[in-house]
Amino acid sequence: MDKRYQVFVSSTYEDLREERQEVMHALLELDCIPSGMELFPAADEDQWTLIQKVISECDYYLLISGGRYGSIGSSGLSYTEMEYRYALEIGKPIIGFLHKDPAQLSVARCEQTDEGKKKLLELRDLVQKKMCKFWTSPSELGSVVSRSLVRLIKTTPTTGWIRANQAIDSVAAIEILKLKKTIEDLQSQLQKARLTGPQGSEQLAQENDTVSIDFKFDTRDSNRDSWGWDYEINITWNEIFYDIGPLMLNEASDSQVLAGLNRTVRERSRTKRSLDKSLKGHTALSSTFEISEHDFQTIKIQLIALGLISKSEKPRSVKDSRAFWTLTPYGDQVLTKLRAIRKGIDLVVPEPTEDAAESE
Numbered sequence: 001m002d003k004r005y006q007v008f009v010s011s012t013y014e015d016l017r018e019e020r021q022e023v024m025h026a027l028l029e030l031d032c033i034p035s036g037m038e039l040f041p042a043a044d045e046d047q048w049t050l051i052q053k054v055i056s057e058c059d060y061y062l063l064i065s066g067g068r069y070g071s072i073g074s075s076g077l078s079y080t081e082m083e084y085r086y087a088l089e090i091g092k093p094i095i096g097f098l099h100k101d102p103a104q105l106s107v108a109r110c111e112q113t114d115e116g117k118k119k120l121l122e123l124r125d126l127v128q129k130k131m132c133k134f135w136t137s138p139s140e141l142g143s144v145v146s147r148s149l150v151r152l153i154k155t156t157p158t159t160g161w162i163r164a165n166q167a168i169d170s171v172a173a174i175e176i177l178k179l180k181k182t183i184e185d186l187q188s189q190l191q192k193a194r195l196t197g198p199q200g201s202e203q204l205a206q207e208n209d210t211v212s213i214d215f216k217f218d219t220r221d222s223n224r225d226s227w228g229w230d231y232e233i234n235i236t237w238n239e240i241f242y243d244i245g246p247l248m249l250n251e252a253s254d255s256q257v258l259a260g261l262n263r264t265v266r267e268r269s270r271t272k273r274s275l276d277k278s279l280k281g282h283t284a285l286s287s288t289f290e291i292s293e294h295d296f297q298t299i300k301i302q303l304i305a306l307g308l309i310s311k312s313e314k315p316r317s318v319k320d321s322r323a324f325w326t327l328t329p330y331g332d333q334v335l336t337k338l339r340a341i342r343k344g345i346d347l348v349v350p351e352p353t354e355d356a357a358e359s360e
Contacts, residue, residue, distance in 0.1 A: 003160030004179070005153060006033040008055050008092075010083040011064035012071075015109040017199065019064060019135075022142035025190055030146060033161070033179050034186060048073065052086055059158040061087040061094045062145065063127060067102040067110035069120040081123050088130070093156045095148050096127035097141060100134040139313045195330055198307040206306050210234045211299075215265045215291040219282035227282065233269045238338060240264065240299060241308060245335040251312040251326040258296055262289045300325070308334060 007027055011020060020036070027034045035058055055061060063084050070078030077085070087094050102110060102120070111117045133148055135141040161176055205211065212234050219227045244252075244260040252260070266289040273279055303309045308331035312324040327335060 003162055004031050004033055005059040005158065005160045006035055006057065006179070007060045007062060007149070008058040008083075008087070009034055009036045009062050009064065010080055010087075011036075012066065012068040012078075012080060015068045015105075016064060016066050018138045019066065019141050021190065022138040023062070023064065023145050024186060026142040026146040027149070028183060028187055028190070030149060032149070033183060048079075048082070051079070051083060055083060055087055055092065056090060058092070059160055060149065060152060061092045062149070063094070063096045064141070065096070065120075065124060065127065066099045067105040067120070069111055069116045069123065078119070078123075081119075081126075084123070084127065093152055093158065094130055095145075095152060096130060096132040097144060097148075098124055098127060098132060098134055100136045104136075137311075137313070195333055196307075197330060198305070201306050204302065204305055206237050206302075208236050208238055210236050211240075211302075213261075213265055213291055213295045213299075215262070215269075215289060215295075217266070217290070218285045218288040219279065220285070222281045229279075231269065231273075233265055233272060235264070235268055237302070237306075239268065241303065241331075241335065242338045243268075245308075245327065245331065245338070248309055248325050248327045249332075249335075251314065251324045254323045254325075257300070257325060258291070261291050261296060261299065265289055265291055303331075307331065 009020065009023055009027075013020070024034050035054055061084075063080070065080070070080040073079050073082055075082060084094070084096075099105065111120055131148075131152075133144050135144050161179060212232050214230065214232050217229055217231065219229065221227060240261070243264040244257055247256055247260045266284075266286060273284070300309075307328055309325050310328050312326045314324070316324075
């Protein structure tokens with residue numbers, strides 16, 4: 001009979017939101033039923049009793065560990081470690097997924113105290129005594145979970161759940177229908193998450209909020225003498241994404257994104273430079289416009305935090321160590337809204353002009 005397996009996913013939560021989303025997606029693609037404490041409403045029984053009950057009812061148990069140990073229970077252990085030890089105790093089939101190098105994670109995603117760091121290392125040592133895999137990115141984690149669980153199901157088959165039309169009695173049929181509804185709800189939530197900004201991003205500067213960008217460029221005066229200028233421009237995040245977003249419709253390297261931002265500050269500073277009396281009689285060398293490295297990195301990080309771009313996971317040669325960037329599904333949606341032409345509006349392409357700063 002066609003079985004579906006219920007899988008308990010245990011991890012810290014706030015620091016592994018994206019990773020949990022990838023794991024949930026992988027489980028749904030395998031027709032498994034994900035379970036985790038964030039999926040269940042509050043109950044009359046105490047929290048730890050509920051956790052034990054859910055773990056006992058699941059077919060498999062997965063532990064995901066990053067840089068956080070987790071909130072501490074009354075036993076002095078984190079709930080994550082308590083869940084893992086309970087799954088071991090009752091003989092539940094287990095796979096642990098540990099971040100390959102937690103030291104590379106941001107400070108906000110790591111333990112801040114020496115005691116927390118010590119407990120995390122002890123948990124990692126415990127997990128590595130059983131079946132264990134390593135990961136470095138959310139997408140890699142999703143792939144590793146998918147492959148590992150398929151193998152575990154083959155080597156350690158469990159009871160599982162069957163479809164309603166294959167059920168022997170009506171009680172089993174009702175339970176299957178409930179679980180099917182849970183899967184449909186989770187799939188809907190996953191699709192919604194892929195088309196909206198990350199949780200908390202509404203607190204970040206975006207859209208028509210402005211940011212100041214520092215850049216440099218060279219000019220020649222009427223005597224053909226060379227000058228170097230340090231300049232700045234205030235520009236909105238929508239204008240930035242409008243200009244460089246199309247570069248990442250497929251993917252773009254760091255150098256291509258930087259070149260796009262250099263063109264942005266050159267074009268969008270034309271008016272300001274044309275009104276600058278100190279530039280009167282000067283002709284800018286268009287190939288010299290260059291934003292500061294600090295602002296370049298800040299812009300990338302902000303676009304990542306807003307959920308608009310992500311590092312490309314396309315396979316490439318071992319020798320190619322360059323970083324490549326691509327739009328997220330949400331970023332693609334935002335860019336389409338920014339650049340798609342509305343009905344009844346003509347596309348006007350301005351003729352190039354030479355202001356106090358443009359030639360060569």
